[in-house]
Amino acid sequence: MKGSSSVRSMLAAAALVSALSAAASYESDKAAEYAAMSPQARAAEIRSISRRICDLELMPPVVRTDVPARFKFKKLDFAMNAGMTITRGGRIYAIWFAGQDGVRCFVVGSWSDDGGKTWADTQFFIGSPDPIFKIGFTPTYLTTITGNIWAAPDGTLRIYTHQAVDGFDARGALFEIICRNPDDARPTWGEARFLSWGQHHNTPIVLRDGTWVLPNSFENFCQREDIFPELADKRGVGILASTDNGKTWERRGFTDPAKVGAWHFCEHMIVEKSDGTLWMLIRTGNLKLMESFSRDQGRTWSDPVKTENIAQISARFGFAKLPNGHLVFIKNGTTPTVETASREKLCAFVSDDEGLTWKGGLLIDERKRVCYPDTNVAPDGSIYITYDHDRNTKNRDELLMARFTEADILAGRIVTEGSFLKRVVFQEKGGTTK
Numbered sequence: 001m002k003g004s005s006s007v008r009s010m011l012a013a014a015a016l017v018s019a020l021s022a023a024a025s026y027e028s029d030k031a032a033e034y035a036a037m038s039p040q041a042r043a044a045e046i047r048s049i050s051r052r053i054c055d056l057e058l059m060p061p062v063v064r065t066d067v068p069a070r071f072k073f074k075k076l077d078f079a080m081n082a083g084m085t086i087t088r089g090g091r092i093y094a095i096w097f098a099g100q101d102g103v104r105c106f107v108v109g110s111w112s113d114d115g116g117k118t119w120a121d122t123q124f125f126i127g128s129p130d131p132i133f134k135i136g137f138t139p140t141y142l143t144t145i146t147g148n149i150w151a152a153p154d155g156t157l158r159i160y161t162h163q164a165v166d167g168f169d170a171r172g173a174l175f176e177i178i179c180r181n182p183d184d185a186r187p188t189w190g191e192a193r194f195l196s197w198g199q200h201h202n203t204p205i206v207l208r209d210g211t212w213v214l215p216n217s218f219e220n221f222c223q224r225e226d227i228f229p230e231l232a233d234k235r236g237v238g239i240l241a242s243t244d245n246g247k248t249w250e251r252r253g254f255t256d257p258a259k260v261g262a263w264h265f266c267e268h269m270i271v272e273k274s275d276g277t278l279w280m281l282i283r284t285g286n287l288k289l290m291e292s293f294s295r296d297q298g299r300t301w302s303d304p305v306k307t308e309n310i311a312q313i314s315a316r317f318g319f320a321k322l323p324n325g326h327l328v329f330i331k332n333g334t335t336p337t338v339e340t341a342s343r344e345k346l347c348a349f350v351s352d353d354e355g356l357t358w359k360g361g362l363l364i365d366e367r368k369r370v371c372y373p374d375t376n377v378a379p380d381g382s383i384y385i386t387y388d389h390d391r392n393t394k395n396r397d398e399l400l401m402a403r404f405t406e407a408d409i410l411a412g413r414i415v416t417e418g419s420f421l422k423r424v425v426f427q428e429k430g431g432t433t434k
Contacts, residue, residue: 050227056132056142057163057173060192067122071098071108076122077428079397081316081372082107083148083203084386088155089183092116094386094425095149095159096399101392103141103167104129107159109149116401116423124189126161126177143167146199148374153206154245157182160214161192162199171197171228174216176246195249196240197231201267201316203376208272211297214240215280216251217266219258237266237282239298255280255292255301262287262304269319269375270298271327273354281307281319288314288339309355311339318348318375318385322406327351328383330373334361343371346387350409360409364402364421365389381405382418386425397428 037045069075080097087093095109106127112119127144134140147161157179164172175192198218205213217237238254257266262284270280278294282304289312290304310329318330330348333340336358346365349358364370365387373387384403390396401423405416414421 047227053140054165054169054171054227057165057169057171058194059142059163060194061126061144061161061163061175061177062192063124063126063159063177063179063189065124065186065189067125071122071125073121073426074429076108076426077395077397078391079388079399079426079428080105080391081374081386081388081399082146082201083150083374084384084401085149085151085157085203085376086378086384087151087157087182090115091183092384092401093149093151093157093182094119094399094401095147096386096388096426097145098125099129101145103143105143105145105167107144107147107161109159110425112425116403116420116425119425126159127163141166146201148200148203150204151182152204152212152246156180156246157187158246159189160195160200160204169227171231172199172218174198174200176249178246196251197234200240202269203320203374205270205272205321207297208276210243210245212242212246213270213278213298214242214249215268215270216240216254217268218254219264219266237268237280237292238301239270239278241298252298253294253296253300255304257282257284257287257290257304260287260290260304262290265314267316269317271319271321274325279355281310281317283312283314283316285314288312289317309337310349310358311337313339313341313343315343316372318373320375320377320383322350322377322383323379323381324406326406327355328375328377328406328409329358330364330375330385332371334363336361342368344368346370346373348383348404348409350406360406361412362404362409362414363412364404365400369393395428397426398424399426401425 076098082095084094092112097105098108099105108122108125110119131139132142150158159177162174174195177192178190179187202215236254236256239252240249241252242249266282268282280292282290289307291307292301292304294301312331320328332343334347336349348362351358370389373385376384386401389398402421404419408414
């Protein structure tokens with residue numbers, strides 16, 4: 001036995017020496033290869049390595065239901081609204097971005113079975129605030145940021161989520177994850193499916209002919225288009241469309257706000273007008289709210305221009321069509337055509353002439369730092385939204401929900417039975433309400 005052990009030790013030592021020798025030879029050869037490179041070749045090598053690192057974003061995200069204690073309500077310390085939806089069985093789902101509005105962002109989700117009065121503690125999450133690797137003291141993150149949740153017409157529940165290396169890497173991957181039993185005690189989630197480059201941030205819609213439309217934004221946040229030069233002519237905001245109830249998706253046309261001097265955060269929303277025209281409202285940074293139109297179901301779009309009949313500060317807004325054809329718009333500020341100086345006074349307006357004029361004015365939340373409404377319209381015309389309050393304020397982040405009707409908007413106050421405002425979904429470190 002001792003001899004056998006000695007032989008094994010000798011073989012292991014020989015293998016180690018051989019491996020170290022091979023590694024040294026490789027390192028020497030690689031160093032010589034790099035030393036011989038021209039500046040252009042070195043730049044190309046850096047781009048190649050950067051592309052391979054960015055390919056990590058193509059690792060399919062997973063909806064995890066084994067929620068650790070640090071992702072429960074009592075431990076979470078950040079909330080940026082992502083979206084909400086209502087299933088056929090009446091369960092209300094809400095998801096939001098936790099961790100931070102940055103590279104450590106991830107998604108958490110909860111649900112309510114009593115109309116939003118109480119909410120279950122964190123039921124699932126996607127992504128992680130932890131780095132995927134470190135080089136020395138420098139961490140690299142696979143960031144899960146932007147997305148939405150949608151109860152589709154076929155009864156499925158669908159999460160759309162975006163992954164990128166270190167927040168935004170000039171590309172980003174958009175995935176869809178489907179749940180086929182969303183009203184069960186223990187919903188199960190399928191495997192993620194890659195849909196497109198870019199991201200998605202607002203509620204999908206269904207056109208009159210049954211086409212499903214998913215707003216898709218493919219922008220360059222970090223000015224690294226040199227990594228993906230082949231995608232340069234594909235950047236802009238537009239739609240993904242499905243004509244077979246979500247079995248397949250295609251990226252249709254898009255328009256690029258950058259061509260008219262607007263810059264990023266294009267959290268656009270779309271409605272279909274009575275003549276079939278698609279009307280897209282686009283959040284930008286410097287030019288605030290812009291609009292674009294398509295008369296061929298999103299295959300081509302007009303160049304963006306600044307809106308005339310509605311205004312909004314640079315922040316996410318709500319835009320939806322009611323069953324009677326009227327439009328609802330949710331914005332910061334109590335005057336439809338005036339931009340506020342800050343994200344305050346979240347208010348809803350309605351239009352009965354397809355956006356030429358806006359009426360009413362329901363003050364949903366009068367406070368400062370209220371923003372990012374996600375808008376869903378029920379078959380009976382009730383309007384549901386979630387939004388966040390006091391984001392980035394220490395120990396004060398909130399996610400809230402409201403339900404109201406067109407009558408409430410026109411009256412400027414709650415007049416409909418069952419309507420409500422400022423119902424809490426989540427409060428930072430406030431614990432679960434159920």
